[in-house]
Amino acid sequence: MKKYIRIASGQGYWGDRFDAPLDQVKEGPIDYLVMDYLAEVTMSIMQKQKSRDPNLGYAKDFIPLMKQLLPLLVEKKVKLITNAGGVNPVGCMIAVRNIAEQMGYSGLKIAAVYGDDILNQLDPLIASGNEMKNMETGEPLQKIRRTVSSANVYFGARPVVKALEQGAQIIVTGRVTDTGISLAPMIHEFGWEWDDWNKLAAGVIGGHINECGAQASGGNFLAGWKEVPRMERIGFPIVEAYPDGSLIITKHESLGGLVSERTVKEQLVYELGNPAEYITPDVVADFTSIRLEQEAENRVRVYDIKGYPDTEFYKVSISYFDGYTCIGQLTYAWPEALEKAQKADDIIRKRIEYLGLTFDDIHTEYLGYNACHGSTAPPIKDPNEVVFLIGVRGHDKQMMQKFANEIVPLVLTGPPTVTGFGGGRPRVRDVIAYWPALLKKDTVSPKVLTIEVV
């Protein structure tokens, strides 16, 4: 058994810095590279792409990246685990295989983890008593069933471990949790048991630290962002995992960024619910047990982690169409910039009334004045400029379009010294909303498919 393994984060979300994964493999020793691509909305976009072309439905720019990454992975014997497979992990695997063949990496094993897509079984599932109630509102899924565009179960580390056991070097998955892709290598390398809750929890916490890329290594760091070196080549985090379930969070020395107790703490609380019950498909991790210690420069030890048995449910991510939004904006300059923007707001709201438009929500913000902090921000006396933002949400597309047409006319008909209308009419956008729900674990089972490059 290895003394430790190094699991490097290469991507915090779809669209993160493209050369980060390359740097992670090039700039120092690592054993695994993990890349998170999926957010709630992403699945629905991919489902749409797949319905147009059955070969698509995965993170498209993962393929050009693989052209650069694959030679490095092969040379350094680094394994890659990513959920870039989206709603078509097998298609993604074939695409990667094709590249690998062109490059002559015969014998390379690539795996796809799938079986998370339950869109086809939604009706029978509902009819057999799986209500899949919205975890936030408690409403049953039946209410929005007609508008559902994707439905995927969140799998944990299990199928990924299976793929590793089958000898795969590249693993592309569908909806596997962001933490699961970091946890799986630890289980595989150290032979942790599936009921060794404390260790599984440690792996999950390592995954939580990795899952947002540089957010753990100096990016978006409030307590000292000015002191973070070389953000233009920020080093993404690396989790050095030990068989006893302790971790060291670090980064490559040659890259920028910063790993300190404070950077790690900020990431630990990110998107956290009840810290004592961080629920994943494999284990419930207790964030109130974690201990931190700065061991050396850019090395933070994370240890004493506790975990509890997993629940009997998978989380399901369901996306559905829920109307439209449209947000218009105009910039007003000094003097009395705020007053002008407020007048513009008054005019638009009166126009909405006059035209008989109705919306589910109308929302105004004054960017540069208090859009971010709202009523907690103190007033500014006569700001140099204010961006007026007004948005509406509704289900009637014609009304949405009529609203969109109302913004630019304000330039000639409303308050003076206004600019920032270069974009023309604001766009009416579809709202793809998210429906979080639970499903009994025994209703679905993950599948693994491995393929060898000829």
Next chain:
Amino acid sequence: MPVVKESKQINWKDKFVELVVVVIGITLAFMMNRSYENHKNKQVEYQYLQSFKDDIGSDLKQLDTLLRHQERQLQKIKNSQSLFSRSTINPDSAMTLIGALTTIYIYSSQKTTYETIKSSGNFNILSDYRLKQALIKYYQGMDDLKYLRQTTNFYYNTFVIPFILKNVDLHRKKIVSLNALRNRRFRNMVYGFQSLLIQKYTMHKELYQSARTVMTLLKQI
């Protein structure tokens, strides 16, 4: 006018009895209707159950044959792999290997009942919760099998077939150049295809198990 007043006297006791009779009447009608509905539903459910029994029964038969064929195919591929370690290649065992590689077994399941009950929105007519879960699991497995089939076909069309067409004389059932079999690409192709076939076999086996579970439940009802 006291006369009028008298005639307006209502016998509450009778009215109450009347009311009770009416209520009981409505309830009875309602219950009869319900029992009729129930009866109708029961009939529909019975038909579905029969139809599922037919589908799953034929699936099981097919899977059973398929699994035995696949076992033989895998055994053949496994046996002929010693081919690669020998210095001279035996043309017969090479041909056996080629034969095993070119056979593809396709499983086509009877999905009609499931698709019908699904699209008609009648799934909740089935009253047994365990049966419903088992059915969903089985047919979801079928959905998942599609990917494996797709990949195997891709492999078959992209590597296996072109290789055979190039190196095997199909008329005389002879290998044109035995040296082609010494190629590393051929070896990788065999291993790769074999691994896919094993995975397909495993998945068929899992499907067989889920189908068995469904059947057991169907027979209990």
Next chain:
Amino acid sequence: MKIPLLKLAHARSGDKGDTANVGIIALKPEYYEILKEKVTVEKVKAHYGDMVKGKIERFEMPNIGAINFLLHNALGGGGTLTLKHDAQGKTYSTSFLRMEIEVDDNLQID
């Protein structure tokens, strides 16, 4: 004396649907006790007023000197539904730290 929380803590915020989470973290171990005592649910409610429409939950994490707050119905519908410029509640971290609290006049602050 009255000081903004910014002097005692750092923070990060994020979203889960229409709920914003703000984790505030003591800059020094000794500040944690102050946070624990002063930053109550009532105080946070008063600080945000109408901005947070739902309930507020508070979880202590003494192990890392932090308190995690869940601000429900604080993102105008959240996710893709919201019309807010800060759709994911990324700036709740510092609006939180604007909160003023009363501390001992002798408290050492860097």
